[in-house]
Amino acid sequence: MIRLAWRNVWRNRRRSLINVASMGFGLAAIMFGQSLLRSLQVQLIEKSTGSITGHLQVQDDKADLVKMPDRFIVDPRPAAAALENDPRVRASGGRIHLTGLVSTPATSVGALICAVDPEKEKIITDMHAYMTQGDYLGKTAKGLVLGESLAKRLDLRMGEKAVIMAQAADGSMGAEAFRLVGLYRTGSESFDNQIVYVPLAAFQELLARPGQVNNYVAKLKDIEQADEVQKDVAAALKGLPLRVLSWKQIDHEILGVKAFQDAILFIVLCVVFAIVALGILNTQLMSLFERVREFGVLMAIGARPRWVMRLLLVESALLGAVGTLFGLCVGAVLIAHFGRAGLSLPVGEALSYFLPFPSVIYMRPNWTAHATACLAVFATTVLAALPPALRAGRLKPAEALRHV
Amino acid sequence: MSKAQPLAEARGLEKIYPGGTKVAAVRGVDLRVERGEFTALAGPSGSGKSTLLNLIGTLDRPTKGEVLYEGRSVSRLPASDLADFRLRTLGFVFQAYNLIPVLTALENVEYPLVLQGVGPGERRRAAQEALSWVGLEAYGDRRPDLLSGGQQQRVAVARAIVHRPAMVLADEPTANLDSKTGAALLDLMQALNQDHAVTFLFSSHDPAVLSRARRVVHLVDGELRG
Numbered sequence: 329m330i331r332l333a334w335r336n337v338w339r340n341r342r343r344s345l346i347n348v349a350s351m352g353f354g355l356a357a358i359m360f361g362q363s364l365l366r367s368l369q370v371q372l373i374e375k376s377t378g379s380i381t382g383h384l385q386v387q388d389d390k391a392d393l394v395k396m397p398d399r400f401i402v403d404p405r406p407a408a409a410a411l412e413n414d415p416r417v418r419a420s421g422g423r424i425h426l427t428g429l430v431s432t433p434a435t436s437v438g439a440l441i442c443a444v445d446p447e448k449e450k451i452i453t454d455m456h457a458y459m460t461q462g463d464y465l466g467k468t469a470k471g472l473v474l475g476e477s478l479a480k481r482l483d484l485r486m487g488e489k490a491v492i493m494a495q496a497a498d499g500s501m502g503a504e505a506f507r508l509v510g511l512y513r514t515g516s517e518s519f520d521n522q523i524v525y526v527p528l529a530a531f532q533e534l535l536a537r538p539g540q541v542n543n544y545v546a547k548l549k550d551i552e553q554a555d556e557v558q559k560d561v562a563a564a565l566k567g568l569p570l571r572v573l574s575w576k577q578i579d580h581e582i583l584g585v586k587a588f589q590d591a592i593l594f595i596v597l598c599v600v601f602a603i604v605a606l607g608i609l610n611t612q613l614m615s616l617f618e619r620v621r622e623f624g625v626l627m628a629i630g631a632r633p634r635w636v637m638r639l640l641l642v643e644s645a646l647l648g649a650v651g652t653l654f655g656l657c658v659g660a661v662l663i664a665h666f667g668r669a670g671l672s673l674p675v676g677e678a679l680s681y682f683l684p685f686p687s688v689i690y691m692r693p694n695w696t697a698h699a700t701a702c703l704a705v706f707a708t709t710v711l712a713a714l715p716p717a718l719r720a721g722r723l724k725p726a727e728a729l730r731h732v
Numbered sequence: 733m734s735k736a737q738p739l740a741e742a743r744g745l746e747k748i749y750p751g752g753t754k755v756a757a758v759r760g761v762d763l764r765v766e767r768g769e770f771t772a773l774a775g776p777s778g779s780g781k782s783t784l785l786n787l788i789g790t791l792d793r794p795t796k797g798e799v800l801y802e803g804r805s806v807s808r809l810p811a812s813d814l815a816d817f818r819l820r821t822l823g824f825v826f827q828a829y830n831l832i833p834v835l836t837a838l839e840n841v842e843y844p845l846v847l848q849g850v851g852p853g854e855r856r857r858a859a860q861e862a863l864s865w866v867g868l869e870a871y872g873d874r875r876p877d878l879l880s881g882g883q884q885q886r887v888a889v890a891r892a893i894v895h896r897p898a899m900v901l902a903d904e905p906t907a908n909l910d911s912k913t914g915a916a917l918l919d920l921m922q923a924l925n926q927d928h929a930v931t932f933l934f935s936s937h938d939p940a941v942l943s944r945a946r947r948v949v950h951l952v953d954g955e956l957r958g
Contacts, residue, residue, distance in 0.1 A: 329846075331839075332832070332834065332835065335834035335835065336834055339833070339834050621830065622830070622832060622833075624791075625824075625826070625830040625832070626832075626843075627791075627815060628789070628791055628818065628824045628826075629818070629819070629823075629824060629843065629844050629847065629891065630815050630816065630818045630819025630820075630844055630847045630848070631815060631819075631847055632811070632812045632815040632816070633811050633812065633815070634812065635815075635847070724791075724792070725786075725791040725792070726786040726791040726792035727792075729786075729791065729826070729830075
């Protein structure tokens with residue numbers, strides 16, 4: 329049967345090639361869409377967690393806000409121990425994220441002050457990679473790193489001092505002068521205009537909170553392990569007034585964006601599947617009408633109705649297999665090419681207000697999704713052949729033989 | 733099964749095609765075909781020859797009456813059982829040859845054996861033998877479009893006999909052939925009938941063809957005459 333089916337598939341070569349091409353390019357488009365979306369989402373997560381959030385954070389469990397906890401961890405040592413002792417953690421460190429005021433003789437600007445341990449922060453986030461002048465705090469005890477545009481607004485040059493003010497532990501306004509040691513440019517308006525970096529110890533002194541932090545952040549060796557590490561660290565810290573959050577809880581809006589994008593992709597996929605299915609249905613119906621007499625002959629010489637149905641389904645399955653293989657090859661080549669060369673999209677600009685995001689997407693395969701798409705396209709081709717196959721199975725030999 | 737039973741028997745066969753004007757293509761036909769017969773159904777166009785062959789060949793169901801093979805009624809069998817019955821018992825030759833165009837001559841001849849589930853080696857051997865009986869052993873690898881009409885009809889005959897059916901039904905087998913090729917085909921059918929005991933029931937309105945039959949059954953307006 330397979331030999332006959334295979335030859336029947338290529339009986340009308342042009343029509344079959346058009347079908348294979350439509351299936352193949354349809355599948356390649358699906359794979360491209362899946363890969364693009366996946367790459368975009370992965371880059372979005374990498375950038376978001378790599379710019380500020382990290383993969384896990386330990387916070388005071390009574391803090392109202394998750395992005396910038398409004399309560400401090402008075403003794404971060406248990407959190408430090410739990411994270412540092414976990415082999416799945418690449419680096420961890422205490423931080424303070426707090427709003428404050430940066431003042432120069434020229435002006436004062438409200439800013440988000442990130443007080444960090446510079447050496448640890450270089451592993452946890454990639455902000456140091458955006459430095460355009462000076463260095464990322466280095467060993468300067470009261471150094472200050474600003475975005476270029478914020479420095480310009482403050483009229484502050486390298487080596488000059490700015491005063492940072494923030495509410496201290498006793499409610500008073502703490503103030504301290506910090507010297508500008510580095511400038512960065514991410515291209516993100518919210519980062520470059522609003523976020524300043526200072527050494528953790530100096531800022532703790534300014535706030536009169538020695539040793540205290542308002543989040544203890546960790547970067548994992550594998551982000552996919554975030555949930556299980558979160559669970560284990562939470563278990564280790566049980567009984568303490570602390571909570572352990574993964575990036576999914578802190579940057580939950582990214583998951584919302586991801587779900588939205590996945591929904592759009594699903595709708596697009598349904599449309600593509602419908603187009604493929606209609607193409608196959610049309611081909612098989614034409615094939616049926618052209619070969620009614622032949623089916624009559626097959627039935628006359630002893631083919632059962634079910635056998636004739638199977639023949640049409642096998643033909644469709646073979647056509648589907650060729651189309652799927654072709655689409656898989658085209659899709660894989662496209663993804664491999666844009667994985668190396670990158671795909672330039674204005675997405676960086678679209679997201680630049682919120683995040684430093686590159687305008688080049690490096691596509692990566694999403695084999696689970698691609699395998700599902702291949703199976704779905706293949707199944708669609710077989711299912712689309714079902715109505716004509718059922719019709720062929722109901723043919724009466726004598727009537728089929730009279731068909732012109 | 734009793735040896736007294738005819739190979740095939742039509743009892744009170746009637747076929748009425750439904751529609752605005754009901755057409756009775758076959759009316760009250762009783763016919764017995766014994767093993768080894770070389771029988772022709774004669775009659776002008778529209779006399780019901782093809783319909784009667786289709787009914788006897790179980791390709792169509794009668795409106796009334798029944799068809800029996802060796803005493804067993806087959807007219808009411810389900811479609812799948814009828815297909816199995818045809819596969820084991822009957823061979824068909826059609827006016828328009830009706831070979832499968834994507835298969836070679838040898839593969840066409842093999843096909844009933846494929847449907848029977850015969851293994852590749854055995855069915856190839858049987859198909860080659862059948863092709864040699866019709867004198868086309870050298871043409872096995874050719875597709876139908878590379879064969880003449882006469883050669884295609886010989887391949888169709890080989891396909892009809894490859895599985896050693898009890899009877900071959902041929903509907904106007906020479907109608908699309910020139911007289912010389914038609915005569916050669918009839919020679920072949922006669923030889924198969926005499927040398928290999930293949931029972932033939934065929935239809936024709938050509939006197940030259942009918943003259944070769946050992947028995948001629950006349951059909952006029954769907955009824956047997958004489």
